[in-house]
Amino acid sequence: MRSDLRLNFDPATAKEGIVTDTYIKTGAARTECPTFEDPAFVTPKPLVSSKVAIVTSASLHHEDDDDFAPVDTGFRVLERGRRDIVVGHWSPNFDATGVSADLNVVFPIDRLEEMAADGHIGSVSDIHLAVAGNQFDLAGIRLDGGPAAAALLQEHEVDVVLLTPV
Amino acid sequence: MTLGSIREQLYGTAPPRGLYCAFPLGRPLGVPNDPTFQHRVLARAFGLLEATSPTVVDYGETITDDPEEVLVCPLPLRHDPEAHPAVDEARGLRAAYERAVKKFGNRTGAVRHLDADAVPDAIAAFIRVAEGTPWKEAGIPGIPARAAQDIRGYYEMAAMEIAGHTPAAWAGYRWYRDQTETGTVIKSAQKAMKDSGTKEALWRFLLPLDAQVT
Numbered sequence: 001m002r003s004d005l006r007l008n009f010d011p012a013t014a015k016e017g018i019v020t021d022t023y024i025k026t027g028a029a030r031t032e033c034p035t036f037e038d039p040a041f042v043t044p045k046p047l048v049s050s051k052v053a054i055v056t057s058a059s060l061h062h063e064d065d066d067d068f069a070p071v072d073t074g075f076r077v078l079e080r081g082r083r084d085i086v087v088g089h090w091s092p093n094f095d096a097t098g099v100s101a102d103l104n105v106v107f108p109i110d111r112l113e114e115m116a117a118d119g120h121i122g123s124v125s126d127i128h129l130a131v132a133g134n135q136f137d138l139a140g141i142r143l144d145g146g147p148a149a150a151a152l153l154q155e156h157e158v159d160v161v162l163l164t165p166v
Numbered sequence: 167m168t169l170g171s172i173r174e175q176l177y178g179t180a181p182p183r184g185l186y187c188a189f190p191l192g193r194p195l196g197v198p199n200d201p202t203f204q205h206r207v208l209a210r211a212f213g214l215l216e217a218t219s220p221t222v223v224d225y226g227e228t229i230t231d232d233p234e235e236v237l238v239c240p241l242p243l244r245h246d247p248e249a250h251p252a253v254d255e256a257r258g259l260r261a262a263y264e265r266a267v268k269k270f271g272n273r274t275g276a277v278r279h280l281d282a283d284a285v286p287d288a289i290a291a292f293i294r295v296a297e298g299t300p301w302k303e304a305g306i307p308g309i310p311a312r313a314a315q316d317i318r319g320y321y322e323m324a325a326m327e328i329a330g331h332t333p334a335a336w337a338g339y340r341w342y343r344d345q346t347e348t349g350t351v352i353k354s355a356q357k358a359m360k361d362s363g364t365k366e367a368l369w370r371f372l373l374p375l376d377a378q379v380t
């Protein structure tokens with residue numbers, strides 16, 4: 001698996017007036033992504049009895065936690081009850097006003113609480129995780145940060161993880 | 167279970183369960199402050215847990231980035247004729263920015279590297295870059311891209327407060343980029359850094375990649 005992936009943008013092909021989102025997505029779509037020959041697949045227990053956690057690549061962290069570095073294959077823990085959250089993403093290539101106005105558009109923690117209250121999910125995990133988006137050191141994520149994050153979620157007996165991309 | 171914003175990437179990486187949502191980047195649950203909409207997305211995503219083999223599907227509803235969607239946000243009147251228009255403009259937005267922080271919290275404003283007090287001086291540093299000072303000598307606080315992010319966040323939050331609503335995705339950025347004095351400064355500084363041979367990683371991320379650096 002290549003670990004030197006780079007965004008394959010070509011500003012020369014951008015046309016005046018092309019919408020921002022389309023331009024960025026078009027470039028990102030040309031990025032070579034890793035493929036996994038044998039993706040992990042399990043059948044979880046019923047959702048109504050599952051503990052659910054969110055993992056987001058929005059580079060969120062609590063105000064008193066360390067910021068993400070430009071190259072960062074680690075993760076930050078987000079506590080269920082805390083809403084003092086900063087978006088530490090190093091990329092400018094996304095709309096930030098949405099998460100400014102509503103954390104849930106990126107990190108749907110209140111939605112999970114509502115689902116738990118309504119009995120649609122078993123419970124909300126006490127911890128959730130954020131990783132840095134815009135990373136190219138996939139080896140570091142695959143061999144270090146990723147397994148450490150998974151181990152922590154297992155330690156907290158999380159059954160289902162929802163990944164949200166930024 | 168993975169939500170995805172870029173279809174080719176989601177289908178290409180083929181997670182165990184994936185839901186491609188054609189929503190603007192930065193809004194994976196689609197619409198801010200719309201719990202009903204967000205619950206619909208989550209219901210579809212969690213429904214994939216019923217799948218008995220790896221499954222990636224399209225959500226179906228689309229939210230596009232409409233360039234016709236503009237943010238109407240009046241800028242403050244000039245207050246200090248001695249100050250550069252961009253610096254004066256940033257100072258004029260301070261009260262709106264503070265109200266926005268009180269209302270929304272501070273997830274994306276001047277919070278990563280700068281605080282609100284430091285924004286006008288940071289803009290002044292980029293003005294010097296735009297006027298030809300090498301970026302290392304211009305007094306930019308910290309890494310240029312980080313300072314530029316905080317400046318943009320300051321502006322977008324102030325704009326949300328002045329406009330009185332959450333803009334459509336990217337409308338706030340386009341307002342900042344095209345309607346403000348500081349947006350013009352950042353674009354000029356970016357061009358100056360590029361023309362001077364500065365490493366691309368240092369100037370490319372001052373603005374999103376759609377900004378035309380000629």
